[in-house]
Amino acid sequence: MDAKYIQQFKKGSLEMVLLCLLAEGESYGYEIITHLGQRGGDIFGPAREGTVYPILYRLEGGGLIQSRTAPAAANGGTKKYYSITPAGRALLEELTAYWSRYVSCVDGFVESAKKGGAVK
């Protein structure tokens, strides 16, 4: 499949996926990217910092997530830990509800096409 179609899907859903990850618990950039890769790498493709950091920046700017800086254990530097805010959690609930209806709707079209023999 052409990568541009995957990009389109990713573009629309990655913010919600990141909110889901952060709703599970506080996390930092590298860990988020690792989780994305491990749990969604087959579908999303390799998670990349160049894609994830701008989204984190936007979510934080929108008040949907918050961050705190803490010292990194190993190298003496710092790590930015992200967590979801109440506003982010409220939006996530709306998004997940919409997503369920969205998937159901799209599935309806796909099933219909399958029944008609248009696709396998």
Place this chain on the structure above:
Amino acid sequence: MKERYIKQVKNRLLLSREAEASVLAGLRESFASAAEHGEGEAETIARLGPPRQFADEVMADLGGESFAAGRRQRAVRAAVLTALFAATLLVRTLVGPGLHEQGVHTYNLRPYLLFVAALSPLYYGLAGAVILALPSVWRDLRIRRGEVRRGMGLLCAALFLLLWGFLWIYLLGGFPTYAFSRAATFLLQYPVCFLPLGAGVFAGLNRR
């Protein structure tokens, strides 16, 4: 290797200061976290992709927003520069004519002074604002077109500021004009001449 990579990314990013700082901090943290997990710098760079690609990904997401956010900043900057220019004109008015009007100059520019007199300080201020805004406009256009070359933008801005600096000093009477050729004197005498000059540089640099 890591610092070089980060620098190359930075040079290709054209974002608000806040967005740029956030993205670069994230990038630094990625290197540090990767090292914690036993990943070498070369491996991390291979995973991140070439600096240009990394910057393009970031710009594709945040570039438009930064462009819009920077609009107000640019308007304020133009207003401040115009006010400064107007203040310079005021100082010139208060301290009297520059050296060129005291007979130190070599070239006789008297006929042109009539033309200068017809131009109000507001016109000078406006011309100054337009000229000073040109590098920003040029840079914005490049962002819109996805061509991000901060170095050229800075060079262009430096060129305009240098020319403008000469003009300011001249208006304050700091330069004996005989130090310049006739053409340079003419350019310094009439700020309006900078408009076509600026437009020319602008057009030249914008050409693909």
